[in-house]
Amino acid sequence: MTVRAGLLLRVALGAALAVFIGAGAGAQTPVPGQDEMNIGDQPGYQPSPAEEQLTGAYAKQEVFFRTTQSPGTIIIDTQDRFLYLIQGNNRALRYGIGVGRQGFTWSGLERISRKQEWPDWRPPPEMIERQPYLPRFMAGGPGNPLGARAMYLGSTVYRIHGTNQPETIGHAVSSGCFRLVNADVIDLYNRVPVGTKVIIKQAVAL
């Protein structure tokens, strides 16, 4: 193969890879506050098993994923609303996520500092402002907006958590950070230890 042919082949493969990763996402560049799914938190709502079953691109699945990051690393792609758990050998477990407004506000590298089952929920001040009837603290459990598990990122307020609103997966929403349906967050929780590296990739410029 000539050098030029080889270059053309690498470009084609790269394009194909980009198409593959983006396939099915139908994602648009989100504008926080404008392209958000118009839904507030519903504390206490408990979805049915049918509602919690994701299908299509946002269902958990193993995908081809080329990266230099080590197996066990999490990469979050907020534009396409996916979370990848690197497996090695160019494979990753891909989970569909919903991204809250907080999740769009930063990018970079953190590590999971703490994990909690059935986390307690403390609505942020801006949510209390919008929904003053909300309790300022709700003990963890089914129906809690943080869902079944939470993984806290460094010393930040950001976290990967479950949800009691499975219909928000694949969407931008007003509150929270990175959310997975409860079955997926439990699955991820069981796979990753405290100290796991988490890389957040943003496509939205502030």
Add this chain to the structure above:
Amino acid sequence: MRLSGRNEEGASQVILGRGGALALIFILSAFMAGCAQTPPPAPAIVAPAVSTDQLVGKWGFAAYHRDEDRARTIKEAKAQCNRPYVIAKGPNGGLMMNLADQRELSELVLKAGPNGETYLGPQSAPAGGPDDRIVSNVDANSFTTVWVDPDNASRYGTSVYVRCGAKHAA
């Protein structure tokens, strides 16, 4: 005493002896007393066991679904006084609070239930209406509510309010 009269043939005869006459007088007296009796009094209006003033103030507001979380939720409620839930007295003497999922405040009143329980809700509905809460475990510095509507109760669980600031005398 006895009552006497004449029969169809005009002969005199005793109609009622002494005892019968007394019984008749007794029955007639009772009948006339019944006719003259005033209507029974209206049922007494029972005041709720909790007063409006007890609920006015700033409160740490928290909620739980499982009973085993109550103690730690009360502790957490105390820690929420940096974002207190404020209950003010309304223009008509009621309490200004939010109904479930309602951003605007409504004036609510305390109502006595038929079995001695206390409800908190709009005055327009009787005690135990769909927009009401049951108020319980009331003392000088805390109270508990549960929504009457099953959907609201399922979503919001049990709410606890712990008074912010200095303790009031019990």
